[in-house]
Amino acid sequence: xxTQILCANYDADNTYFDDxxxxxxxxxxxxAHQDVKSALVRIQNHKCCFCESKVTHISxxxxxxxxxxxxxxxxxxxxxxxxxxxxxxxxAYEWNNLMLSxxxxxxxxxxxxxPLVNETARANVTHNYNVEAELPVFINPTLEDPELHxxxxxxxxxxxxxxxxxTIEYLxxxxxxLNEVRKEKLKDLFTLRNVVNSIVDIDSREKAVDILLRxxxxxxxxxxxxxxxxxxxxxxxx
Numbered sequence: 001x002x003t004q005i006l007c008a009n010y011d012a013d014n015t016y017f018d019d020x021x022x023x024x025x026x027x028x029x030x031x032a033h034q035d036v037k038s039a040l041v042r043i044q045n046h047k048c049c050f051c052e053s054k055v056t057h058i059s060x061x062x063x064x065x066x067x068x069x070x071x072x073x074x075x076x077x078x079x080x081x082x083x084x085x086x087x088x089x090x091x092a093y094e095w096n097n098l099m100l101s102x103x104x105x106x107x108x109x110x111x112x113x114x115p116l117v118n119e120t121a122r123a124n125v126t127h128n129y130n131v132e133a134e135l136p137v138f139i140n141p142t143l144e145d146p147e148l149h150x151x152x153x154x155x156x157x158x159x160x161x162x163x164x165x166x167t168i169e170y171l172x173x174x175x176x177x178l179n180e181v182r183k184e185k186l187k188d189l190f191t192l193r194n195v196v197n198s199i200v201d202i203d204s205r206e207k208a209v210d211i212l213l214r215x216x217x218x219x220x221x222x223x224x225x226x227x228x229x230x231x232x233x234x235x236x237x238x
Contacts, residue, residue, distance in 0.1 A: 017086040049099035064101035090127035155182035
C-alpha cells in the first residue's frame with residue numbers, strides 16, 4: 001500500500017520528491033518495524049550486512065536500504081558527487097532491499113552511495129525503471145556469495161574481482177579499527193595453528209588438529225562474525 005501511494009504521487013507530479021525530506025516521505029515505522037528488524041537480526045545472526053561485525057550488543061542496528069530510497073549520489077568524472085532524486089523510492093518497503101547494518105557502515109560510510117559497474121545503465125530512477133538492468137558495484141550478501149569477490153590475507157580484506165575491490169574501497173572494509181577487531185578474532189586461532197604445526201608426534205598432532213577443526217566448524221556453523229575471514233585463512237584445514 002505505501003509503495004502504491006509513493007508511485008501514485010510520482011505519477012501525479014514527477015517533482016514530488018525534489019524538495020521533501022526523507023522523514024516526511026518514508027515511514028520508518030513500516031520498513032524498520034520491530035518485526036522487520038527482528039527478522040533481519042535473526043537471519044543475519046546479529047551481524048552487519050557489510051562488515052560482518054556483531055551489531056546488537058552495542059546498538060539496535062539500522063535497517064539499511066541496499067538501493068537508497070530517497071536519493072543517490074552520482075559520481076562525476078572529476079571525482080565529485082552529485083545528489084540525484086528521486087532515489088529507489090519504490091523499493092523503500094521491499095523485503096529484498098532491506099538489510100541489518102551497523103551505524104558506521106550505513107550512516108557514516110555508505111549513505112546514499114550506490115555506484116554501478118556501468119553508470120550508463122542507470123536512467124532516471126522511477127518505478128517504471130528496470131533495476132534488473134543494473135549491476136551494482138556493491139556485493140549484495142543476500143543474493144551473492146561475498147567469498148567469490150572478497151578474500152582475506154590474515155585480517156585484511158582483498159578483492160578477488162573488480163566489484164570486490166571497489167566494495168572494499170567504497171565501504172572502507174579495510175579500515176584500521178575493523179582490521180584490529182578482526183586481528184583479535186584471529187589471535188587464538190593462529191596460536192592453535194602454530195601449536196599444530198610445531199607438533200612432531202603424529203598422534204598428538206592429530207588431536208591438536210581435531211581441536212582446531214572443532215573450533216573452526218563451530219565458528220562456521222554459528223555463522224559467527226568475520227566467518228569469511230576465518231574460512232579464507234584456514235582453507236587448508238577445511
